[in-house]
Amino acid sequence: MALKDIARELGLSQTTVSRALNGYPEVGVETRRRVFAAAEKLNYRPNAVARRLATGRAGAFGVVSPRSRRTLASPIVTDFLTGVSDKLTEDGLNLVFSQVEEGREREGCDSLIASGTVDGLILFSPLLEDERTAGLATLNFPIVAHGRPLTGTPVPSISIDNHNAFCVAAGYLLARGHRRIGLLNGDEHQAYAMDRLAGVEAALRDVEDARLVLASPGDMSFERGRKVTLNAIDQHRSVGEAGRTALPTALLCSSILLALGAIAALRERGLEVPRDVSIIAHDDQVAALPPIMTTPALTTTSSSIRAAGRRVAELLQGRIRGDVPTDYAEVWKADLVERGSVRHLD
Amino acid sequence: MALKDIARELGLSQTTVSRALNGYPEVGVETRRRVFAAAEKLNYRPNAVARRLATGRAGAFGVVSPRSRRTLASPIVTDFLTGVSDKLTEDGLNLVFSQVEEGREREGCDSLIASGTVDGLILFSPLLEDERTAGLATLNFPIVAHGRPLTGTPVPSISIDNHNAFCVAAGYLLARGHRRIGLLNGDEHQAYAMDRLAGVEAALRDVEDARLVLASPGDMSFERGRKVTLNAIDQHRSVGEAGRTALPTALLCSSILLALGAIAALRERGLEVPRDVSIIAHDDQVAALPPIMTTPALTTTSSSIRAAGRRVAELLQGRIRGDVPTDYAEVWKADLVERGSVRHLD
DNA sequence: AAAATGTTTCAAAGCGCTTTGACAAACGAA
DNA sequence: TTCGTTTGTCAAAGCGCTTTGAAACATTTT
16 A cells, blocks of 8 residues: 555545655645545555655664673663653654674764664664764764763753762761761763762761772672672671771662662671661663662662653753754753661761 | 755755765765765754654654653663663664553553654563553554463563563472572562563472462562561461461562562561571562672572563564564573572472 | 677666746736 | 735756666687
């Protein structure tokens, strides 16, 4: 069922049929009615590919991600993508997901752009941090990033105020008497992890005897949370209670997954939350990992990553229409939500 | 940079350039060399949309999913998609992910097909079970399903032997003296959930006094796992130890998430795994939810959903080439992996 | 030397749509 | 009546590629 067929059927030109269907004003009302009726009857669906070729618009946004990062395997990233996809669905757009070999992100983006497969690109902050992807921003192609870009070239972006969130969280711990704090962070090369560390340090600076006794950057997995915590405990114990290594009385975790690992480790060594160690974790509000999953429920800094995804999609559409400036940046506040994982030391 | 430009640059016809680039044999070796050199120099990238229009091939596979199901929010589903995407990446194909409003899956599929956006469709078994999507199978469009289809029309599919897996798991419990078994299952309308229930029932049939004292179908979330377990415990206790309600001594869980919920509930009521209640869960081997996440680690039936995703993609490519018959079905065995969550009753 | 065969190249058509520019018909104002 | 407008329609060009069918040239066979 092509446009041509409908035109022939109705004795009209292809032009008129196309215009009628696409809501152009210069079509007679009766003609339009007939066209719609015929399209309905013949179950006509415009060929998206042909339309794209003609208009130059792809009708899709792209996300490229290195294969090794196992993007889709992270519930957090996929929750973000859900938000993106939600918004796109409302506007009849598709999401093209393209995985590439490690270190070829730039190439993957170029290929998606040059081949006309997408109208815009969504970037995770990681992609912005090195030479590989630098330059993407200067390409004059609609791009919006999630996470504060580290490069000089501005890219419209949305992020949460990680510095503030972790500064507030650390302050919350300090106010409850904690002095030896630990930080289980994300990838140290990423803006959010840097900001969180800086936030914690800023809070500690205000309190004389407060110390960051553990700061471990890396991937945000259950396994690493467990290992690092186990390590800290065992090292502390081997040195002896009187030794110089100090076990934190409170742990800040950059993700609920890390917190779960830490809790498991503590339990394995006979320690309990919050009796022995308090925990505050960052919660991206993903359905699969609710902070009430643990006993006691986790006190968190909280911000919906899905909402962020949706917003990124919105911004990208704005970018394409031209009503979002290239250096636009949006920073969201993350709320501290009190639950049961922090103890007030006395 | 279009084909035309290269042709002009080289004084060749567009035909020859196209053929040279695409490896057709009828091009002089020297000519081909020149064409490649020019393409390289001008940084030429073929326009994918134009190519698609000309060839009729989209270079992408599609997945459509109802929005409400929050497909991307489930780490299990996304792990599956990772597998799919892995395979596609190797072959330079894209994955188009399209969410639709609840109940309009069929429409979403039709639209992806009719608009020429995809060359093939991947279905989750849920999509196959009702009239909405029935008929998709008869469309003569390449489709491969994950999960045994419930409809009459055959569709190439891959699934695990859920009946056997849960039969074996239940048998394992029976052999260790358990007689009151509970099953926290997935959506009852789905083939896999039905098969699992049937598998458990088959195992119980062999042992005189064995009973399925709890069988709860529904979504496979932490929350539901917790609620159902809490309910079972409280109901049992209110009736009194001597009452007729019997608390299961062992729980079979259709997902690790359910098991986590159950464990949390047990702990809240002062019960412990495996001292008071034993657990076997199904493990899809997703990185975010390792069975060693709990203490003690979970005994599981185990099968990689990511590998399944990859295999589905392979089958779909085979389907397109025509070397996978339309009624092909592949069933994988799920292994029982012993860890620490089952107690031998004496 | 002519015919037959094989190798390389090309012009043109086509994929299904949008969009431009022209034109005819209908209308209102002068 | 005539002229400028508005309204509704159309033919044709173009998007960038692949593919068909024919032509030009080179090589081998008779």
